[in-house]
Amino acid sequence: xxxxxxxxxxxxxxxxxxxxxxxxxxxxxxxxxxxxxxxxxxxxxxxxxxxxxxxxxxxxxxxxxxxxxxxxxxxxxxxxxxxxxxxxxxxxxxxxxxxxxxxxxxxxxxxxxxxxxxxxxxxxxxxxxxxxxxxxxxxxxxxxxxxxxxxxx
Amino acid sequence: xxxxxxxxxxxxxxxxxxxxxxxxxxxxxxxxxxxxxxxxxxxxxxxxxxxxxxxxxxxxxxxxxxxxxxxxxxxxxxxxxxxxxxxxxxxxxxxxxxxxxxxxxxxxxxxxxxxxxxxxxxxxxxxxxxxxxxxxxxxxxxxxxxxxxxxxxxxxxxxxxxxxxxxxxxxxxxxxxxxxxxxxxxxxxxxxxxxxxxxxxxxxxxxxxxxxxxxxxxxxxxxxxxxxxxxxxxxxxxxxxxxxxxxxxxxxxxxxxxxxxxxxxxxx
Ligand SMILES: Cc1cc2nc3c(=O)[nH]c(=O)nc-3n(C[C@H](O)[C@H](O)[C@H](O)COP(=O)(O)OP(=O)(O)OC[C@H]3O[C@@H](n4cnc5c(N)ncnc54)[C@H](O)[C@@H]3O)c2cc1C
Ligand code: FES
Ligand code: FES
Numbered sequence: 225x226x227x228x229x230x231x232x233x234x235x236x237x238x239x240x241x242x243x244x245x246x247x248x249x250x251x252x253x254x255x256x257x258x259x260x261x262x263x264x265x266x267x268x269x270x271x272x273x274x275x276x277x278x279x280x281x282x283x284x285x286x287x288x289x290x291x292x293x294x295x296x297x298x299x300x301x302x303x304x305x306x307x308x309x310x311x312x313x314x315x316x317x318x319x320x321x322x323x324x325x326x327x328x329x330x331x332x333x334x335x336x337x338x339x340x341x342x343x344x345x346x347x348x349x350x351x352x353x354x355x356x357x358x359x360x361x362x363x364x365x366x367x368x369x370x371x372x373x374x375x376x377x
Numbered sequence: 378x379x380x381x382x383x384x385x386x387x388x389x390x391x392x393x394x395x396x397x398x399x400x401x402x403x404x405x406x407x408x409x410x411x412x413x414x415x416x417x418x419x420x421x422x423x424x425x426x427x428x429x430x431x432x433x434x435x436x437x438x439x440x441x442x443x444x445x446x447x448x449x450x451x452x453x454x455x456x457x458x459x460x461x462x463x464x465x466x467x468x469x470x471x472x473x474x475x476x477x478x479x480x481x482x483x484x485x486x487x488x489x490x491x492x493x494x495x496x497x498x499x500x501x502x503x504x505x506x507x508x509x510x511x512x513x514x515x516x517x518x519x520x521x522x523x524x525x526x527x528x529x530x531x532x533x534x535x536x537x538x539x540x541x542x543x544x545x546x547x548x549x550x551x552x553x554x555x556x557x558x559x560x561x562x563x564x565x566x567x568x569x570x571x572x573x574x575x576x577x578x579x580x581x582x583x584x585x586x587x588x589x590x591x592x593x594x595x596x597x598x599x600x601x602x603x604x605x606x607x608x609x610x611x612x613x614x615x616x617x618x619x620x621x622x623x624x625x626x627x628x629x630x631x632x633x634x635x636x637x638x639x640x641x642x643x644x645x
Pocket of ligand 1: 264265266404406407408409410411412414425444445471472473477480481482483484485486488489493494495496497529530531532553554555556587
């Protein structure tokens with residue numbers, strides 16, 4: 225079957241199998257920032273934005289995405305330059321496998337804070353990001369970088 | 378083996394979706410998050426996103442939540458945020474992660490009657506009904522206690538909009554884990570009194586159930602003596618069982634503590 229999706233601002237038409245998950249299709253089409261780790265909805269490495277909201281691409285059937293808008297880490301890298309710098313200066317990355325999914329979440333979180341849906345404090349930020357696991361860093365470097373980027377005191 | 382789908386359809390109306398569902402091997406898709414974890418073949422996967430059951434609105438004294446509404450849409454909807462002091466907003470926030478709540482649907486969460494569900498326990502503690510396309514409207518407790526309507530489509534969850542005070546409690550190994558046992562309570566505020574108590578306990582590990590005996594005791598009164606009796610009545614009435622996480626005996630004791638704490642919060 226065919227689907228039409230807007231990925232990082234550009235409409236694409238892809239031939240997919242009805243059993244394909246969005247993660248499989250995005251990686252096959254070259255969006256390699258989208259990572260497969262747990263493949264069960266737990267780790268957040270596969271996070272992308274669907275119509276502006278973060279979603280687990282490993283758990284969304286690609287067929288259901290026909291007509292929808294998808295944003296991957298590639299699509300927001302320019303806007304997130306300050307965040308990437310903060311990650312580097314806080315020594316927050318080790319293998320980096322979790323970083324693109326986390327970056328998409330931090331991008332969404334910033335918008336939610338600006339819209340008044342999420343409070344700008346330590347507790348609220350940690351709860352928003354609970355679904356992004358990192359097996360290397362111990363989270364503290366990432367936490368420093370995220371608080372710095374969002375201006376959380 | 379993973380989930381295999383042979384054919385995918387996106388009908389435009391509920392009538393069409395219902396007709397398609399009568400085909401052998403046809404199944405409804407919600408957010409596909411849980412379906413994803415199973416290994417089976419679906420001959421015809423029916424996506425309900427275009428049939429018009431995704432909205433959340435108020436009607437005839439009820440907050441109506443379409444079965445295709447995402448848990449996050451429900452959590453952040455003004456009707457939900459402003460109801461019972463944000464009780465459901467808070468309870469839904471403990472369902473896994475933001476990324477999952479943005480996909481998982483209300484129908485996909487209620488219909489399978491999963492024992493571990495936080496959502497079902499939380500809504501069962503309110504005056505809640507469900508509506509199916511063919512089987513019609515029924516109380517949530519009747520839906521949970523009886524066989525699920527076969528080859529039918531859940532269309533709505535309906536929460537009675539009445540002045541209620543409510544509390545949701547759980548025990549889990551870490552916040553980002555499934556509840557090992559959970560409890561939710563509510564009571565209606567009427568002329569300065571708390572009446573029509575509802576006591577729901579879930580992840581026993583069976584699906585959430587009401588303790589009607591505890592509700593009876595609390596409807597008589599909610600001083601210390603009644604609270605003690607209500608907790609004991611709940612422990613006697615509901616079944617708690619062992620699984621790989623905890624023993625039934627331990628669950629029962631913890632459920633007692635959670636119910637007591639929740640009563641305290643509702644009384645305020
Ligand atoms: C990793 C993970 C962690 C989770 N953690 C929690 C948690 O902490 N707390 C909690 O409460 N829940 C939790 N859940 C459950 C979650 O909240 C959802 O209930 C679940 O993911 C299913 O939602 P869905 O819309 O994706 O359903 P789907 O997977 O699409 O569907 C599930 C079933 O419901 C049927 N169905 C869907 N919609 C309808 C309808 N309208 N009418 C009839 N049948 C229908 C489908 O045919 C299917 O059999 C978790 C789920 C996952 C995958
Ligand atoms: S790969 Fe999707 S949540 Fe882990
Ligand atoms: S840096 Fe390795 S998983 Fe996060």
